[in-house]
Amino acid sequence: MRVLGLDTGSTHVDAVVLEDGEVEDRVKVPRDGKLLEPTRRALRALDADERRVSTTLPINALTRGRTDPVHLVLIPGPGLDPEPLLDLADRADVLPGYVDHRGDIVEEPDPDAVEPSGEDHALAVVAKHSHRNADPERKIIEAHRETYVEAVPGYHLPYGNFPRRVATAVLGARVKRVTRRFLEALGRVDGVLRGDGGLQTPEEALRVPVNVLHSGPAAGVLGAAYLTGRDDFLLADVGGATIDLTEARGGRPVTEEGAELFGYPTAVRAAIVRSLPYGGNAVLTGEGITNDTATPACYGGSEPTLTDALVVAGYHDPEPDGDPSKSRRVLRELGDPHEVAEETLETIRRELLRRFETHDSVLWAGALAPALRELTGVGEVVPHHDVCNAVGCAVARHAREAVVYVHTERGYGHVAPAGERFEVDRGRVYSREELVELAIEAAGFEPDEVRVRAFEIVRGGVRVGQWAEVYLYRTPGVEPPS
Numbered sequence: 123m124r125v126l127g128l129d130t131g132s133t134h135v136d137a138v139v140l141e142d143g144e145v146e147d148r149v150k151v152p153r154d155g156k157l158l159e160p161t162r163r164a165l166r167a168l169d170a171d172e173r174r175v176s177t178t179l180p181i182n183a184l185t186r187g188r189t190d191p192v193h194l195v196l197i198p199g200p201g202l203d204p205e206p207l208l209d210l211a212d213r214a215d216v217l218p219g220y221v222d223h224r225g226d227i228v229e230e231p232d233p234d235a236v237e238p239s240g241e242d243h244a245l246a247v248v249a250k251h252s253h254r255n256a257d258p259e260r261k262i263i264e265a266h267r268e269t270y271v272e273a274v275p276g277y278h279l280p281y282g283n284f285p286r287r288v289a290t291a292v293l294g295a296r297v298k299r300v301t302r303r304f305l306e307a308l309g310r311v312d313g314v315l316r317g318d319g320g321l322q323t324p325e326e327a328l329r330v331p332v333n334v335l336h337s338g339p340a341a342g343v344l345g346a347a348y349l350t351g352r353d354d355f356l357l358a359d360v361g362g363a364t365i366d367l368t369e370a371r372g373g374r375p376v377t378e379e380g381a382e383l384f385g386y387p388t389a390v391r392a393a394i395v396r397s398l399p400y401g402g403n404a405v406l407t408g409e410g411i412t413n414d415t416a417t418p419a420c421y422g423g424s425e426p427t428l429t430d431a432l433v434v435a436g437y438h439d440p441e442p443d444g445d446p447s448k449s450r451r452v453l454r455e456l457g458d459p460h461e462v463a464e465e466t467l468e469t470i471r472r473e474l475l476r477r478f479e480t481h482d483s484v485l486w487a488g489a490l491a492p493a494l495r496e497l498t499g500v501g502e503v504v505p506h507h508d509v510c511n512a513v514g515c516a517v518a519r520h521a522r523e524a525v526v527y528v529h530t531e532r533g534y535g536h537v538a539p540a541g542e543r544f545e546v547d548r549g550r551v552y553s554r555e556e557l558v559e560l561a562i563e564a565a566g567f568e569p570d571e572v573r574v575r576a577f578e579i580v581r582g583g584v585r586v587g588q589w590a591e592v593y594l595y596r597t598p599g600v601e602p603p604s
Contacts, residue, residue, distance in 0.1 A: 123141070123171045123172065123603050123604060124139050124140070124141045124146070124169065124170040124171050124172075125139065125140050125141075125170060125171065125172045125174065125516045125603040126138070126139050126165070126168055126170035126172065126173045126174065126516065127139075127140070127174050127175075127341075127512040127513055127514065127515030127516030127517070127518075128161065128164060128165065128173065128174070128175045128176070128512055128515060129175070129176050129177075129338060129341055129509075129511035129512040129514075129515055130153075130157060130161060130175075130176070130177045130178050130179060130338075131153075131178060131338065131361055131362065131511070132153070132178060132182070132361055132362035132363045132401070132403070132415070133152065133153055133361070133362035133402075133403060133489075134150045134151060134152055134153060134160075134489075135150070135151045135153060135157075135160045135161050135163075135164045136148075136149075136150050136164070136508070136509045136511065136512040137149050137150075137151075137164040137165065137167070137168055137509075137512055138168075138506070138509050138512045138513050138516060139168050139169070139170050139516075140513070140516045140517065140602070140603055143602045143603075145506055145509075145513065147168050148168075148506070148509050148512075149164050149167045149168060150508065150509065151163050151164045151167075157179055157182075157304070158304070158307050161304075161307075161308060162307070162308070165308060165309075172312045172313070172603070173308070173310055173311050173312050173313070174311075174312060174313035174314070174315065174321060174515045174516055174518065175305075175308065175311055175313070175314055175315070175515060176314070176315035176334075176337040176338050176340075176341045176511065176514075176515050177301075177304055177314075177334065177337065177338075178338050179300055179301065179304045180297035180300055180301050180331065180334055180335060181335060181338075181384075183296075183297060183300045184296065184297065184384050188300075189296035189297055189300065190242065190243065190244040190271055190272065190295065190296055190298075190299050190300075191211075191212035191213075191239075191240075191242060191243050191244070192210075192211040192212055192213075192243065192244050192245070192246050192292050192295045192296055193211065193212065193213045193214070193215075193238075193239040193243045193244070193245050193246070193270070194207075194208070194210065194211035194213070194214040194215070194246045194247075194248070194288070194291075194292055195214075195215050195217060195236055195245065195246070195247045195248070195262060196208075196214065196215070196216045196217070196248055196249075196288065197216075197217050197218075197219040197220075197221070197231050197247075197248070197249035197250065197252075197258060197259075198216065198249075198250050198284065199219065199220040199221065199222075199228075199249075199250045199251075200220065202250060202284060204216050206285070207285060207288045207289075210288060210289055210292045210386075211246065211292050212239075212243070213239055213243070215235070215236055215237070217231045217232065217235050217236070218231065218232075218235075219231030219232075219249065219258060220250075221249050221250060221251040221252060221254070221255050221258060222251060223251055223254070224254065224529050224531075224532070224589060225251060225254030225255035225527060225529060225532075225536060226255070226532065227255060227257065227258065230258065231249070231258050231261075231262065233261050233262045233264075233265035233266070234265070236262060236265075236266060238266055238269040238270070239269075239270070241269070241270075241271065242271060243270055243271065244270055244271055244272040244273065244274065244295035244296065244298060244299065245263065245266060245269075245270040245272070245273040245274070245295065246273075246274050246275075246276075246288075246291040246292045246294070246295040247259045247262050247263055247273070247274075247275050247276065247291070248275070248276030248284070248287055248288045248291050249276065249277075250284050252275065252276045252277040252287075253276065253277050253279060253280060253281075253287070253525065253527075253536075253538040254527045254529075254536055254538075255277075255536065256275065256277035256536075256541035259275040259276060259277050260275070260277075260541070263275055271299050272295060272298040272299045272302070273295070274291050274292075274294040274295040274298055274331065275291065275541075276288070276290075276291045277538060277539075277541045278329050278330050278538065278539040278540075278541060279291070279330065279389040279390070279538065279539060280389075280523055280524055280525040280538040280539050280593070281379075281380075281389055281525055281538075281593065282380060282388070282389025283389075285387065286380060286387050286388060286389040287389050289386040289387055289388060289389075290330075290332050290386065290388040290389045290390060292386070293331075293332050293383065293384065293386045293388065294330060294331040294332045295331075297331050297332070297334075297335075298328060298331040301327065301328065301331050301334055302328055305324050305327070305328070311324050313515075313518070313520075314326075314327040314334060314337070315334070315337040315340060315341050315514075315515055315518055316333045316334065316337060316340070316391075316392075316521060316598070317332075317333055317334065317335050317336035317337050317340055317377075317381070317383075317390065317391070317392035317393055318333075318336075318340060318375065318377045318391040318392055318393060318521060318598050319340035319341070319343060319344055319374050319375045319377070319393060319514075319518060319521070319598035319599070320518065320519065320520065320521020320522075320596070320597070320598030321518040321519060321520045321521065321598075322520070322521070329539060330390060330539060332383065332386075332388055332390050333390055333392075335383050335384070335392060336381075336383070336392040336393045336395055338359075338366075338511055339357075339359060339366045339368045339375070339393050339395045340368070340375045340392075340393040340514070340598070341511040341512070341514035341515050341518070342357055342359040342366070342368065342487050342510055342511045342514055343357050343368050343370045343374065343375040343393065343514065344373075344374065344375075344513075344514035344515075344517055344518050344598070344599070344600055345487070345504070345506075345509075345510040345511055345512070345513035345514030345515075345517070346370070346485045346487055346504045346510055346514070347370060347373040347374070347600050348513060348514070348517045348600045348602065349504050349505045349506055349510065349513060350485060350502075350504055350505070352370070352373075352483060352485065353370070353371070353372050353373045354370060354371050354372070354482075354483060355369075355370050355481070355483040355484065355485045356368070356369050356370070356477075356478065356481040356483065356484050356485070357369075357370060357484075357485050357486075357487060358474070358484060358485070358486050358487070358491075358494065358501070359486075359487045359488050359510070359511070360400075360401065360402065360486065360487070360488030360489070360490040360491055360494050361401045361402070361488055362401045362402055362403040362415060363399070363401040363403060363404065363415050364397040364398060364399055364400065364401045365397070365398045365400045365401060365474070365488075365494070366395050366396070366397050366398075367395070367396040367397075367398065367477060368393055368394070368395050368396075369394065369481075372599070373599055373600055374597065374598050374599045374600075375393035375394070375598075376393065376394050377391045377392060377393055377394065378391065378392060378393075378394050379391050381394070391523065396477070398473065398474075398477075399411060399412075399413050400428060400470050400473070400474075401415065401428065402418065402427065402428055402429040402432075402488075402489070402490045403415035403416060403417065403418065403427050403428070403429065404427060404428045405425050405426065405427055406425075406426040406427060406428065406430075406431065406453075406456060406462070406466060407456070408456055408457075410466070410469070411428065411466065411469065411470075415427075418430050418433075418440075418444070418449070419448045419449050419451070419452035420433050420440040420444035420445055420446055420448050420449040421440060421443065421444045422444075422448075424452070425452065426449075426452045426453050426455065426456060426462075428466065428470070429449075429490065430448075430449035430452055430453055430463075431449075431453065431462065431463040431466045431467055432463075432467070432490065432493045432497070433446050433449040433450075434446075434449050434450055434453055434459045434460060434462075434463040435460070435463040435464060435467055435497075437467075437493040437494075437496050437497055438490060438492075438493040467497055470494075470497070471497055471498055474494070474497075474498050474500075475498060475500065478498070478500050478501070483501070484500050484501030484502075485501055485502060485503075485504050486501055486502065486503045486504060486507060487503075487504045487507045487508075487510035487511070488507060488508065488510070489507075489508045491503045491504065491507040491508070492507070516603065517600045517601060517602050517603070518598065518599075518600070518601070519597075519598055519599045519600065519601035520596070520601075521595075521596050521597060521598040522565070522567040522569070522594070522595070522596040523539075523594070523595050523596070524537055524538060524539065524540070524561075524565040524567075524593075524594045525537075525538050525591055525592065525593050525594070526538075526560070526561035526564050526565055526591070526592045526594065527589075527590070527591055528546055528552070528557060528560065528561075528576075528588065528589070528590040528591075528592070529546075529587070529588075529589055530546050530547060530548060530549055530550045530551070530552070530579075530587035530588045530589075531548070531549065531579050531586050531587030531588075531589075532548075532587075533545060533546060533547070533548035533549075534546060535560070535561075535564055537564050537565055540565075542564075544564050546560065548587070549586060549587050550587070550588065551578060551585065551587070551588045552576075552588060552590065554574050554576070557574055557576060557590050557592050558572055558574065558592060560592075561592035561594055562594065565594050567594070567596055568596065569594035569595055569596050570595060570596055570597045571593075571594070571595040571597065572592065572593065572594060572595075573592070573593040574590065574591070574592050574593075575590065575591045576588060576589070576590035576591075577589050577590070
């Protein structure tokens with residue numbers, strides 16, 4: 123089977139095709155400030171049986187402030203102060219209503235109490251304990267489905283406290299439409315990489331849109347692990363805007379449960395990424411390295427960049443597509459070209475060496491990986507380094523995560539993130555093994571990690587049932603296509 127992996131970076135769209143475990147075809151398409159058309163060109167250039175993608179589009183939209191405004195509807199119930207959460211969204215309403223900790227609806231919220239925002243808004247609806255009973259959020263979204271460009275509920279989030287679930291729903295609502303448009307524009311997409319390095323379906327990606335954030339760095343770790351056979355390392359992925367440092371253990375990215383993403387304390391897993399503003403397109407000024415990016419002068423740009431400094435210092439040869447004389451010319455505007463290049467690169471070298479001190483194995487990926495490896499003298503360059511992230515998409519394993527809630531006093535269970543109910547034996551107290559078996563059947567996948575919390579329910583001195591939470595996680599990793 124031919125599997126295509128595609129990664130959209132800040133400067134290029136990279137695509138590879140793996141067949142029988144080998145990279146058979148590859149293409150790099152310059153973005154030139156665009157995304158959809160270069161991505162379509164990359165897909166048209168390669169034939170494959172299955173398509174898998176990761177994308178920076180939601181990240182870019184967030185960075186540039188080009189996401190949808192969000193109308194947040196909160197149903198906090200008693201005991202919570204919603205005031206600190208209201209500023210997360212562009213508009214917020216707090217409704218009366220109450221879902222208790224067992225998932226019982228104590229007071230039904232009124233969907234008609236929501237006054238719709240403008241048509242450009244996305245809707246985020248979060249009720250306390252909605253991951254144990256999705257009905258209140260479902261009813262509000264259904265009542266206003268035609269009014270908003272997108273809607274994101276809180277019940278799809280399998281864990282996390284109320285503030286984290288609210289922040290995750292708001293962040294997801296901001297990026298859902300841009301993610302949907304990207305996926306729909308590509309035609310057939312069979313898999314979308316998650317921020318923890320696992321593969322998911324496009325439907326799952328839109329269910330919890332925040333899961334696509336950090337998918338690029340996670341893909342790089344999987345690609346590096348596959349191409350080198352290493353399990354434990356630090357990956358330095360050199361992009362256009364940043365150098366992303368991501369640690370790998372056991373051949374997959376080190377992740378954080380409840381990761382903070384773009385200032386939002388979320389309720390999802392994602393790779394832990396340290397981004398340094400030293401990408402190849404970082405603009406140089408008389409004050410040093412900036413957070414602005416531009417096309418390197420050697421490739422036709424008009425501003426000096428880190429790539430130009432690498433060219434002048436002899437670490438990178440832009441030919442045949444670029445002109446090294448243009449790098450010297452543009453750096454001369456800042457002073458002596460060689461002195462500017464050496465001072466700039468020494469700053470980067472010191473910072474990178476400081477970051478590498480605690481790591482025995484460092485791997486490099488990205489188009490400028492050989493240049494940065496030579497600059498620091500540390501680590502080794504990954505084979506197919508310039509399309510490493512695309513390779514990671516092609517070899518990613520499907521990952522799943524769910525929390526299954528069991529409430530035998532009421533005779534039902536509930537699956538998050540699917541939001542589906544199922545029947546259980548009323549009044550029964552299940553053993554740990556029985557709970558795990560029940561949860562696996564309800565969630566529909568075999569996990570690698572399992573956590574169980576269970577409590578007996580006693581009323582008037584009589585045991586009337588059981589309340590349990592079963593957390594299931596199928597870990598990401600490398601799984602070469604057969």
